[in-house]
Amino acid sequence: MKSISEIIERYDKKNITIGVLGGHSALDVCRGAKLHGFRTVAVCQKGRDKTFSKYYRTRSADGGINGARKGIIDEVILVDSFGDVWKPEVVKKLQDMNTIFIHNRYFWVYCDFDKIENDFEVPIYGTRTMLKLEERDVENNQYYIMEQAGIKFPRIVANPKDIDKLVIVKVNEAIRGYERAFFFASSYEDYRKKSDELIENGQITKESLQQAVIEEYIVGAQVNFNFFYSVVTDELELMGTDARRQTNLDGLIRLPADEQMEVLKHIRPKMIETGHFACTVKESILEKAFVLGEKFVKTTKEIHSPGIIGPFALQGAVECSNGKEEIVIFDVSMRIPGSPGTMFTPYSGYLHMDSLSYGERIAMEIKEALEKDQLDKICT
Secondary structure: OOOHHHHHHHOOOOOOEEEEEOOOOHHHHHHHHHHOOOEEEEEEEOOOOHHHHHHOEOEEOOOOOOOOEEOOEOEEEEEOOHHHHHOHHHHHHHHHOOEEEEOEHHHHHHOOHHHHHHHOOOOEEOOOOOHHHHOOOOOOOHHHHHHHHOOOOOOEOOOHHHOOOOEEEEOEOOOOOOOEOOEEEOOHHHHHHHHHHHHHOOOOOHHHHHOOEEEEOOOOEEEEEEEEEEOOOOEEEEEEEEEEEEEEHHHHHOOOHHHHHHHOOOOOOOEEEEEEEEOOOOHHHHHHHHHHHHHHHHHHHHHOOOOOOEEEEEEEEEEEEOOEEEEEEEEEEOOEOOOOOHHHOOHHHHHHOOOOOHHHHHHHHHHHHHHOOOHHHHEO
16 A cells, blocks of 8 residues: 555645545534535445435535535545445545545444555545454454553453353344344353344354453443544543433333333343433543543553544443442444534533534644644544
8 A cells, every 4th residue: 555645745735625434423524524614525335325415415505696505515426335435446536536534433344444454545534553443352452452551441251151240241243243232141041041042033143152242231320431632732632421322222221110021021122322412421520531531542652553543432331339430431432433412512612612523623633734734643
């Protein structure tokens, strides 16, 4: 692959385009880009493109009379499959538009890690080699980083025969390998019964069960701490906090206890993420969260150069043991989190006076890097 620095050097810096894959946080990113004067392009899969090619496409707001515009997607590149984004003809179009690509979970779910790391010759905002560390079966993954950083995470049970308290088993679905068919177990016998049932129903496979992670279940108030690390200013910012909406779990917990028991005779709870809602934490929690974020940034610089760039999230819960509140992290997102509600919490506003979405904060960082000729510091 050509040097990203060389590709950036050839770009027309006065006509930068912000690129996204058509899903996940694409609309948030494109809105922020348009607010700060950038053009936008979405790479969309045929048949799944109308959100971008029709409903939010940039167009005249007044019939062209006064030049008013609405919409946030300037260009759409259609591909047969999202995974085709790395192909030379797509890359050529993106390079011709001087594109900086904003990666997200969607991007890496549908694309091959090796092809993106080695063949996608488009500058990516962020550290392109860190996304695979979200996976639990790779070397020096998120657990390793948290361990090295001194960030508390749930106890991992290596052998299911050692289950002696409530655990959550994180196993990939059989059909959608990027989604996890979580289930709870309180003993080895419980684990065997539930896993055998899921295998029999075709929800998971024996192979995926072998790769599952078994974590001690933490009873606490779940919170995602959504951060932004600015390489340009060397500052850590808390963009906002949120929690997840999950189906069918959210529907189940809204039922009275007696109805829950009846429903559970016929269906199993699932934890498929369908959305987020904004929440806030009391101010005594904030410093604890910032300390964890700073530890994470420092450790990634030490063990995975150049370290985290821009957005990331430490997702977990606040538990209380022995009268002391403590943050425990379940998952790390090493890119823009899938939470468009971040701007509806006050934390970025405490710093920037106005609450910012991730899309706007990313656009601000790219704009400042352009002004300071530091684009190669934020793109890999």
